[in-house]
Amino acid sequence: MMLTRRQGLAAGAALLAAPRIPLAQSRERPFRFVVNVGLQNLDPISSPSFVTRNFGYLVFDNLVGMDMKGGYRPQMLQGWDVSADRLTWTFRLRPGLAFHDGAPVTSEDVVASLKRWGARDSIGRRLMAATAELTTAGSDGFVLRLSRPYGGVIEALGKPSVHTPFIMPARIASATPPTQPVREIMGSGPFVFLRDQWIPGERTFFRKNERYVPRDEPADGLAGGKVPKVERVEMITMPDIALRAASLQQGEVDYLEYAPVDNLPLFRRDRNIVISEASGIAEMLYGVSINHYQPPFDKVLVRRAVQQCLDRREILAGAGFAELGRPDCASMFMCGTPFETNRGSEPIADPSLDRARALLREAGYNNERVVLLHPLDSALLNPFGLVLIDRLKRAGFNLDVQGSDWSSIAQRWVQRQPLDQGGWSLVPVVYTGFDMSDPLSNMGVGFNCTNNQPWGYCDAEMTTLIERFEAEGDPARRKELAGELNRVAIAQATFPIAGQFRAPAAWRRELRGVIDFGFPVVWNLERGGR
Numbered sequence: 116m117m118l119t120r121r122q123g124l125a126a127g128a129a130l131l132a133a134p135r136i137p138l139a140q141s142r143e144r145p146f147r148f149v150v151n152v153g154l155q156n157l158d159p160i161s162s163p164s165f166v167t168r169n170f171g172y173l174v175f176d177n178l179v180g181m182d183m184k185g186g187y188r189p190q191m192l193q194g195w196d197v198s199a200d201r202l203t204w205t206f207r208l209r210p211g212l213a214f215h216d217g218a219p220v221t222s223e224d225v226v227a228s229l230k231r232w233g234a235r236d237s238i239g240r241r242l243m244a245a246t247a248e249l250t251t252a253g254s255d256g257f258v259l260r261l262s263r264p265y266g267g268v269i270e271a272l273g274k275p276s277v278h279t280p281f282i283m284p285a286r287i288a289s290a291t292p293p294t295q296p297v298r299e300i301m302g303s304g305p306f307v308f309l310r311d312q313w314i315p316g317e318r319t320f321f322r323k324n325e326r327y328v329p330r331d332e333p334a335d336g337l338a339g340g341k342v343p344k345v346e347r348v349e350m351i352t353m354p355d356i357a358l359r360a361a362s363l364q365q366g367e368v369d370y371l372e373y374a375p376v377d378n379l380p381l382f383r384r385d386r387n388i389v390i391s392e393a394s395g396i397a398e399m400l401y402g403v404s405i406n407h408y409q410p411p412f413d414k415v416l417v418r419r420a421v422q423q424c425l426d427r428r429e430i431l432a433g434a435g436f437a438e439l440g441r442p443d444c445a446s447m448f449m450c451g452t453p454f455e456t457n458r459g460s461e462p463i464a465d466p467s468l469d470r471a472r473a474l475l476r477e478a479g480y481n482n483e484r485v486v487l488l489h490p491l492d493s494a495l496l497n498p499f500g501l502v503l504i505d506r507l508k509r510a511g512f513n514l515d516v517q518g519s520d521w522s523s524i525a526q527r528w529v530q531r532q533p534l535d536q537g538g539w540s541l542v543p544v545v546y547t548g549f550d551m552s553d554p555l556s557n558m559g560v561g562f563n564c565t566n567n568q569p570w571g572y573c574d575a576e577m578t579t580l581i582e583r584f585e586a587e588g589d590p591a592r593r594k595e596l597a598g599e600l601n602r603v604a605i606a607q608a609t610f611p612i613a614g615q616f617r618a619p620a621a622w623r624r625e626l627r628g629v630i631d632f633g634f635p636v637v638w639n640l641e642r643g644g645r
Contacts, residue, residue, distance in 0.1 A: 145347035148370035148635050149359050152493050153316030153352040155522040158296040160235050163277050164525050169635050173321055175281030175302035179273030180338030187273040188338040204259040204268055211328035214303045222251040227285035235293035236278040237561035242271045266588040275337055276549035305343035305638045321348040334639040336632050344641040354492045372635055373494055374621035376435035382621055391619040395451040396548035397633025401499050401613035404542040407571040416478035418608030422463050423471035424506040427614035433502035440616035447559050447601045452552035459602025471510035482513045485540040489518040500543040547633055559610030560600050572609040
């Protein structure tokens with residue numbers, strides 16, 4: 116049921132009342148930001164969700180940070196030295212790093228964290244496969260010795276999104292398999308998680324980390340000085356889109372991770388609201404996660420039929436992103452990023468339901484049940500899912516649509532059970548350029564033959580190309596290889612893409628120091644005048 120404006124504001128006031136944290140003065144009230152879906156899993160290594168990544172950037176810290184230009188800069192590190200043959204990398208931690216319990220961050224913690232991350236993440240697994248040994252060198256140094264050339268060591272350590280190689284204590288990282296959530300949240304980042312106040316799926320509370328020692332240089336994207344300037348932070352979930360918009364307009368929340376597209380014209384006329392202009396790597400890409408293990412999607416022709424259902428113009432318009440979308444973009448690696456390419460994209464340049472039906476006939480599709488998990492609580496995925504469902508049905512797929520909240524779907528998504536035991540066939544998903552622009556983290560390329568995610572694609576030609584891409588250090592040659600990887604991924608329909616777009620954040624104008632970089636960056640901001 117749609118709320119009236121007055122009902123929405125009243126509900127927002129009730130929702131945002133926080134009796135556990137009295138608000139003495141306006142300047143002391145928490146910074147409140149609204150995320151797209153509820154936070155259930157707190158471990159950024161075991162969870163594939165953006166909301167957990169957002170949580171991770173408040174609580175944890177990472178070795179290398181990405182700046183606004185896409186460059187990689189030392190974060191927890193003082194720097195690094197590389198041998199002449201580029202096979203030995205020596206790193207040194209900067210002084211003053213401490214976990215929230217006061218324990219110093221040591222090289223042992225770093226090595227244990229990287230090994231856990233490297234057993235889970237797509238890039239991490241590839242880096243570890245090229246590693247002869249990863250060892251400590253005193254309490255504040257560690258050494259990475261490669262067994263073969265690997266061209267993206269710093270890019271791997273600075274991976275900005277799922278799964279980000281955050282650092283946690285060795286006693287936690289070493290004791291927990293990477294597919295299982297850690298039981299204790301202990302980071303060294305700019306904010307401290309208040310677990311006793313956490314309401315799973317609804318509200319998450321943080322306080323400023325008084326022990327945090329930021330870098331001296333100014334904040335720049337995810338790099339530079341992470342100065343926590345607000346005393347308290349609340350991360351909130353609001354499933355009702357109208358309520359999100361009303362709460363921002365009334366100043367009951369400070370920041371929306373995703374501004375409702377229907378409200379953008381209203382926001383633009385409101386002098387108290389700023390709308391994000393982040394683009395390029397900060398843009399997003401719709402896609403369809405396919406379970407290659409489950410028939411009928413073990414057949415490439417059936418997967419190609421899904422590709423032909425993805426009319427990017429119709430999907431982006433249906434989701435409200437007609438003016439903010441790039442329907443002509445058919446690059447697996449995102450348009451406007453260094454590896455943008457159209458090599459091999461001809462089959463999806465002009466998708467057609469008639470071709471989808473023909474492919475199903477050619478594949479011998481016999482009306483097998485297809486379980487599609489539809490995220491009902493996501494402002495981004497619910498409208499995409501509705502268009503996707505309609506087009507798949509029109510093409511002739513026998514859909515069993517199972518709607519649920521994203522947190523529940525995410526738990527099913529990483530499992531491999533048969534359909535009659537809670538398994539799945541298709542999931543509409545969305546990723547940022549931080550995930551998709553690098554071939555080694557791209558959902559349709561980077562997980563090839565890794566067997567560490569449920570979608571399970573494995574192509575021999577792609578394996579050879581990835582090995583060459585990994586070892587290559589020349590940027591021009593890496594771009595050529597990315598074009599070949601794009602061609603193979605589309606031919607094999609590993610991860611059908613469904614439209615690139617800009618999903619802007621929005622925030623109150625009185626906020627100063629906001630880093631407009633595609634997802635919530637909470638350090639460096641403070642309240643000021645209008």
